[in-house]
Amino acid sequence: MNVKYLAKNPTPVTQTITLRQGLPIGDSGVRSTEAVTVQVPPMSVREILFDQNGKPLVEGCMQDLTVTLENEEGTPIDPHSSRRERTTIRNINGERTNVFVEQARRVYPGLDVENARNLGGTQLLAQFSHLRSARDNTTAIYSPAALNMSFESRVDSVYHAARTGQIQIESITGNGFNSADAIQMELTNTSPSPVRIVVPRGTMFEQQNWNGNQNLVVKEDVWIDIQPGQSGTFPLPAFCANSSGGSPNSDPMNLTPFVFHDMGESFRDQQSMWRTTDSERSVRMR
Numbered sequence: 001m002n003v004k005y006l007a008k009n010p011t012p013v014t015q016t017i018t019l020r021q022g023l024p025i026g027d028s029g030v031r032s033t034e035a036v037t038v039q040v041p042p043m044s045v046r047e048i049l050f051d052q053n054g055k056p057l058v059e060g061c062m063q064d065l066t067v068t069l070e071n072e073e074g075t076p077i078d079p080h081s082s083r084r085e086r087t088t089i090r091n092i093n094g095e096r097t098n099v100f101v102e103q104a105r106r107v108y109p110g111l112d113v114e115n116a117r118n119l120g121g122t123q124l125l126a127q128f129s130h131l132r133s134a135r136d137n138t139t140a141i142y143s144p145a146a147l148n149m150s151f152e153s154r155v156d157s158v159y160h161a162a163r164t165g166q167i168q169i170e171s172i173t174g175n176g177f178n179s180a181d182a183i184q185m186e187l188t189n190t191s192p193s194p195v196r197i198v199v200p201r202g203t204m205f206e207q208q209n210w211n212g213n214q215n216l217v218v219k220e221d222v223w224i225d226i227q228p229g230q231s232g233t234f235p236l237p238a239f240c241a242n243s244s245g246g247s248p249n250s251d252p253m254n255l256t257p258f259v260f261h262d263m264g265e266s267f268r269d270q271q272s273m274w275r276t277t278d279s280e281r282s283v284r285m286r
């Protein structure tokens with residue numbers, strides 16, 4: 001029985017993706033017996049087939065990742081949806097960054113966004129939409145799926161615990177990137193019971209203010225245990241998510257409900273992450 005690996009390229013330029021020897025192929029228990037390098041065309045997924053022993057076979061079919069639905073200005077997008085869509089911005093009067101933020105708030109009215117609680121999401125979607133709009137030569141707010149993200153649905157996640165009041169986020173600070181403590185998150189357990197929560201790999205943290213600095217993406221699962229009434233500051237390992245932005249420098253940040261998808265080896269190192277998130281460094285954050 002053959003197993004397959006999906007190499008994703010949600011960017012508008014061809015990507016060269018290498019699957020290392022020993023890479024697990026999904027949940028099959030099979031590992032690749034040798035390194036495989038493939039080119040993935042823009043906005044597509046390429047299937048790479050392996051036999052039951054992990055030997056690479058012929059490549060499978062291609063799948064299109066382009067935006068499939070174009071909405072009129074102001075049309076809301078369900079952040080939980082897996083549809084690749086965008087909502088056009090036609091009224092571009094004023095500062096471009098402000099236009100993207102305001103339009104993101106209109107398109108995603110149901111997101112919990114409150115700096116005092118360090119919860120967000122619209123700033124992240126506005127900035128990633130700004131970058132992709134420049135690459136696509138359009139002006140639009142994109143869905144998470146079109147930006148290679150999904151809405152976090154785990155009930156044991158830090159985002160779920162913060163939204164439901166199990167914990168209180170006192171502060172989140174971004175400082176640097178590609179380090180074990182690029183994010184410092186201070187939490188308090190406000191519940192009467194011990195809390196065990198996870199910050200899943202791929203969790204996205206956004207800048208509270210559009211200051212030209214990068215957003216951050218967590219490199220690996222981090223489990224946190226907090227006793228009732230206890231507070232603590234927890235370091236999180238993170239990559240920078242936008243190669244065209246500056247390094248976070250003691251920046252206040254928000255936790256978002258969005259998780260970034262691995263494209264093969266996105267989480268191997270900082271350069272791999274940048275190849276996944278930003279295909280053209282000439283496109284600036286501001």
